[in-house]
Amino acid sequence: MPILNKMITTLSGVMLATALTAVEATTPEEDREQFVRYNTERFPNVPAEEFVNGAYAIDPIGRENWEAIEEFPPYEPFIEDGEAMWNTPFANGKGYSDCFPKGPAIAADYPRWDREKGMVVTLPLAVNQCRQAHGEKPLKYKKGSINNILSYIAYESRGEVTRVEIPADDPRALAAYEAGKKFYFTRRGQLNFSCANCHLQNSGNQVRSEILSPPLGHTTHWPVYRAKWGTVGTLHRRFSGCNENIRAKALKAQGEQYRNLEYFLTYLNNGQVLNGPGARK
Amino acid sequence: MKRPLAALLLALAAAPTTATAASAIEEGKKLAFSVTKGNCLACHMIIGGEAFGNLAPPLIAMSQRYPDKKQLHKQIYDATVANPETTMPPFGRHKILSDAEIGKIVEYVWSL
Numbered sequence A: 001m002p003i004l005n006k007m008i009t010t011l012s013g014v015m016l017a018t019a020l021t022a023v024e025a026t027t028p029e030e031d032r033e034q035f036v037r038y039n040t041e042r043f044p045n046v047p048a049e050e051f052v053n054g055a056y057a058i059d060p061i062g063r064e065n066w067e068a069i070e071e072f073p074p075y076e077p078f079i080e081d082g083e084a085m086w087n088t089p090f091a092n093g094k095g096y097s098d099c100f101p102k103g104p105a106i107a108a109d110y111p112r113w114d115r116e117k118g119m120v121v122t123l124p125l126a127v128n129q130c131r132q133a134h135g136e137k138p139l140k141y142k143k144g145s146i147n148n149i150l151s152y153i154a155y156e157s158r159g160e161v162t163r164v165e166i167p168a169d170d171p172r173a174l175a176a177y178e179a180g181k182k183f184y185f186t187r188r189g190q191l192n193f194s195c196a197n198c199h200l201q202n203s204g205n206q207v208r209s210e211i212l213s214p215p216l217g218h219t220t221h222w223p224v225y226r227a228k229w230g231t232v233g234t235l236h237r238r239f240s241g242c243n244e245n246i247r248a249k250a251l252k253a254q255g256e257q258y259r260n261l262e263y264f265l266t267y268l269n270n271g272q273v274l275n276g277p278g279a280r281k
Numbered sequence B: 001m002k003r004p005l006a007a008l009l010l011a012l013a014a015a016p017t018t019a020t021a022a023s024a025i026e027e028g029k030k031l032a033f034s035v036t037k038g039n040c041l042a043c044h045m046i047i048g049g050e051a052f053g054n055l056a057p058p059l060i061a062m063s064q065r066y067p068d069k070k071q072l073h074k075q076i077y078d079a080t081v082a083n084p085e086t087t088m089p090p091f092g093r094h095k096i097l098s099d100a101e102i103g104k105i106v107e108y109v110w111s112l
Helices: A002-021 A028-042 A048-057 A060-071 A076-087 A123-133 A146-156 A171-185 A195-199 A235-245 A256-268 B005-033 B069-077 B099-110
Strands: A112-114 A119-121 A224-226 A231-233 A278-280
Touching: A028 A171, A028 A256, A048 A060, A048 A278, A060 A278, A076 A146, A112 A171, A119 A123, A119 A256, A123 A146, A146 A231, A171 A195, A171 A256, A235 A256, B005 B099, B069 B099
Parallel strands: A224 A278
Antiparallel strands: A112 A119, A224 A231
């Protein structure tokens, strides 16, 4: 009986929400285990490595279109432009490799807790810190050429594994994670939705004709080329869009709240393999 | 052409009310289907609607589910009262729809 099944799955979404926000504190690792279990039990037919493909892991029709798109990836020109950016010296003669001596395959190092600054540093933020340290203007955080350099870095980082750390010896890091978690479960906007209402409680269900993807895999493939955007955009642009859809005011890209949200969500995705840049509807 | 006078009078008397009811139902349907107003189809299947979502139960046989229209009005006004975990937006409490608009939607939904 489909309705009954649905009630059960909805219920377990609620239980997860309750568990993840329960008064008795759970550790981030307990949260992550629960999150993975929830996703894999809700989608028992999805192979573990498929979650990084979002809705296309669960929607055969969308998948067919997507596979056709991936034959001539729409994000490719952005990777090339990003590579050129990486290789073009700043006005002072230095370049990105002076800030990132490891080279461009660094996406798995972010977001990370910066002890000195006492804040979560995301990859886009680190890119701009690099630019500003060398006298260059910072790039915008949602649209524009930041997506080129991020596409190149994402591409070079393919195959690396998400491994966000929450250093145990700095309680502010855990506090940032907890703030992100609180954000994820807080209802907002005129339409009164939390992220969890859609992506945990209702993953696999349809809002109109949109199939809600499982949130396991949500952080692995940024930036994303979206047909709707006609270009590549950042994770925080997606956060803004999801906030605006529920008639909430979008928050500042790379502001503290979205950075903490990214820290939380990426931590839950530890172990997931990076596959950016991505392509989505 | 010989209709009993009484029946004719009755029909005339009834006409205005049925007409208002019919137009409330029609307006309610527009509000329910409108993407910027009720947008009920985002989540509920309604017969006659297109591209509906499936994260909520289909809206059918509603006069049986809700013999009392007031209860139906309350459910649409603020679904979180009956179920704090619901994803259904609190249309009245969050002023997404006015009371009068909800009233019309109630007429429509009740007719389903």
